[in-house]
Amino acid sequence: MKQQLNNPISYSIIGLESLWKTSFVNKVISATKLLKNFKINNIELVLCSGISEKQLQAITANLAYINTKIYSIHLPKDMGLNTSLITDFSSFIKFAEQNSCNLLVIHVNDSKIDLNKAHKLYKSLFKICPKLKLLIENTANITNLFESAKALKQHNNFGLTLDLEHLYLRKEDILLYQTFCNYIYNIHFRDYSPLKRYVMPGKGIIDFKKIHSFINEYYQGVITIESKFSSIKDLIICNNFMNNFLGGLN
Numbered sequence: 001m002k003q004q005l006n007n008p009i010s011y012s013i014i015g016l017e018s019l020w021k022t023s024f025v026n027k028v029i030s031a032t033k034l035l036k037n038f039k040i041n042n043i044e045l046v047l048c049s050g051i052s053e054k055q056l057q058a059i060t061a062n063l064a065y066i067n068t069k070i071y072s073i074h075l076p077k078d079m080g081l082n083t084s085l086i087t088d089f090s091s092f093i094k095f096a097e098q099n100s101c102n103l104l105v106i107h108v109n110d111s112k113i114d115l116n117k118a119h120k121l122y123k124s125l126f127k128i129c130p131k132l133k134l135l136i137e138n139t140a141n142i143t144n145l146f147e148s149a150k151a152l153k154q155h156n157n158f159g160l161t162l163d164l165e166h167l168y169l170r171k172e173d174i175l176l177y178q179t180f181c182n183y184i185y186n187i188h189f190r191d192y193s194p195l196k197r198y199v200m201p202g203k204g205i206i207d208f209k210k211i212h213s214f215i216n217e218y219y220q221g222v223i224t225i226e227s228k229f230s231s232i233k234d235l236i237i238c239n240n241f242m243n244n245f246l247g248g249l250n
Contacts, residue, residue, distance in 0.1 A: 002248025003216045009242060010042035010071040010224040011035055012188070014198070024048050025058045031229075032068040038235055041067065044105070044186070044224045046074040047092070056095040063099065070096075071222055072103040072135070072161075072186050079106065093129055102131045103185055105161045112144045115151040115158055126157045135161040135185055138177075140169035146176070152183040163188035163226075164206055165197075174214045181218035189242075190226040198228050201241045209249055 013031040032043060045059070063070065073096055096104065113136065119126075126132060134157060138145055152158055160177075162184050167174060169192070177184065189211075191204030202208070215223070225242065229235045 003212070004248060005212065005215060005246040007215060007220065007246070008042065008071075008222045009040065010044055010222050011040055011229070012044040012046060012074070012224050012226045014044075014046040014074070014226060024051060025055050025062070028059050029062050029066070032063065032066050034229065034232070034235065036066065036068070037232060038239055042069050042071040042222065044072045044074055045070050047076050049076040051076070053091045053094075056091060060095065060098050070099045070101045072105055072224065073101055074105040074107065077107045077109070089125060093125070093132070096132070097129070102129075103133050103135055103159075105135045105137055105186065107137050108139055108142060111141055113142055113148045115148050115155055119151075119155045119158070122157070130157075133157055133159045133185060135159045137161040137163050137188070138166050138170065139163070140166050145170075146179075149180050149183070152180060159183045159185040161186040161188060163190070164211060165190050165192045165226075168192045168206060174210060178214070178218050184219055185221055187215070187219065187221070187223050188226050189223045198226060200227050200234070200237050201225070201245070208245060212245060212249055 011031075013028055028045065035041075035043065073092065075092065092104065096102065115136075118134075122134070136142075136145075136149075136158065138160065142148075149160065152160070160180060160183050162174075162177060164187070166188075189201065191199045191201045191206045193199045193204040223242075225238060227234075227238055229238060
């Protein structure tokens with residue numbers, strides 16, 4: 001018997017490939033307007049390196065006008081975890097609060113992470129923003145992810161983002177994450193192909209039946225779609241696949 005999933009859906013604007021050459025603010029606005037055609041109101045905002053506070057304020061104003069909710073914010077990928085980022089975070093925290101967003105995704109570049117050490121570094125930040133959660137993405141370069149993730153039970157301000165492509169690159173079975181299912185606040189839903197990135201879901205080699213089974217049993221949170229959507233046609237393909245996935249797959 002098929003199991004229906006009721007997880008909320010969000011879209012990552014990283015998939016809007018056709019607008020990479022335009023300004024970041026215009027890219028965000030164009031992406032959200034495109035998504036509105038499908039009544040999609042939640043996004044993961046992927047911040048670029050060097051983004052200014054003025055740009056952040058422009059995004060806030062436009063998203064309020066378009067009535068789009070930022071579910072999660074993906075910090076610039078050149079930001080690490082094991083160094084103090086409090087100064088760099090100041091504008092991001094202000095932006096997150098203005099948009100009622102508590103989830104910040106960190107794409108860690110380090111080979112090893114230490115959440116106990118990171119918690120000490122960010123202690124003052126967490127006092128100011130007690131609801132804030134820094135979500136460690138399961139990137140393929142982290143060699144001690146599960147060992148370090150044990151500290152999640154002690155530090156409420158940290159969590160995990162489970163990225164399906166990195167899951168494949170790490171050569172891991174998704175069931176390994178059932179131990180940490182209470183600390184997963186975001187799933188980056190994307191397929192994997194050795195030929196190109198951000199392929200349409202269902203066009204790569206990910207076993208989505210296994211993913212469906214895991215989500216059905218262990219995860220009730222938001223699923224963030226990461227794939228190309230440079231046109232209405234692309235979104236139709238993505239949404240058709242997601243409807244099929246949520247419905248239990250054919």
